[in-house]
Amino acid sequence: MIDLLPDLNAAELDLEELFGRAAPLEVDLGCGDGSFLRALAAEHPDRNFLGIERLLHRVRSSHRKAVDLPNVRVIRSETLFVLRHILPAGSVDAFYLLFPDPWPKRRHHRRRLVNAEFFSAIWNCLRNQGSLFIATDHDDYFAAIGKLLQNTPQFAPTDRDWALPPTTFEKRFRMVGLPIHRLELRKISPVT
Numbered sequence: 327m328i329d330l331l332p333d334l335n336a337a338e339l340d341l342e343e344l345f346g347r348a349a350p351l352e353v354d355l356g357c358g359d360g361s362f363l364r365a366l367a368a369e370h371p372d373r374n375f376l377g378i379e380r381l382l383h384r385v386r387s388s389h390r391k392a393v394d395l396p397n398v399r400v401i402r403s404e405t406l407f408v409l410r411h412i413l414p415a416g417s418v419d420a421f422y423l424l425f426p427d428p429w430p431k432r433r434h435h436r437r438r439l440v441n442a443e444f445f446s447a448i449w450n451c452l453r454n455q456g457s458l459f460i461a462t463d464h465d466d467y468f469a470a471i472g473k474l475l476q477n478t479p480q481f482a483p484t485d486r487d488w489a490l491p492p493t494t495f496e497k498r499f500r501m502v503g504l505p506i507h508r509l510e511l512r513k514i515s516p517v518t
Contacts, residue, residue: 424495
């Protein structure tokens with residue numbers, strides 16, 4: 327099922343209505359061709375999975391790959407819009423940001439998705455102890471994320487090994503011998 331938001335001024339999603347059940351929610355930010363989303367959802371039928379993608383041809387590809395899985399929905403939208411306006415606060419168990427566009431030219435760095443605003447929006451949407459998984463092949467982007475995290479006390483890195491299906495990009499990068507940088511961040515609740 328492709329869920330294209332008909333009204334971008336819509337209120338927060340009613341996740342139980344969207345999926346027809348209450349279950350833990352995991353969100354693939356920039357789900358690309360849908361291979362990772364499909365593999366993860368097939369492995370975990372007890373969880374709901376939401377793919378976010380802005381490019382229509384990728385949304386269609388994701389839909390084709392997951393059409394037989396009742397626990398997958400795909401929304402065509404910008405990631406930050408969904409984080410700020412569509413996902414309810416404290417509703418997501420895990421986010422996956424795998425191989426985002428690194429915008430490698432210095433003059434384009436402002437277009438990178440991972441910034442302080444992104445971390446704030448992710449923190450708001452995550453449940454307590456929820457995770458954000460980030461992977462990139464781009465050394466400079468990974469270093470920039472690490473530097474940004476020094477001023478982001480709302481997250482703590484974990485040292486767990488990932489047991490996630492490889493993405494299409496990961497397979498491609500591994501074939502040419504590029505190193506893959508992985509980071510799992512756990513939401514830390516503020517101390518009151």
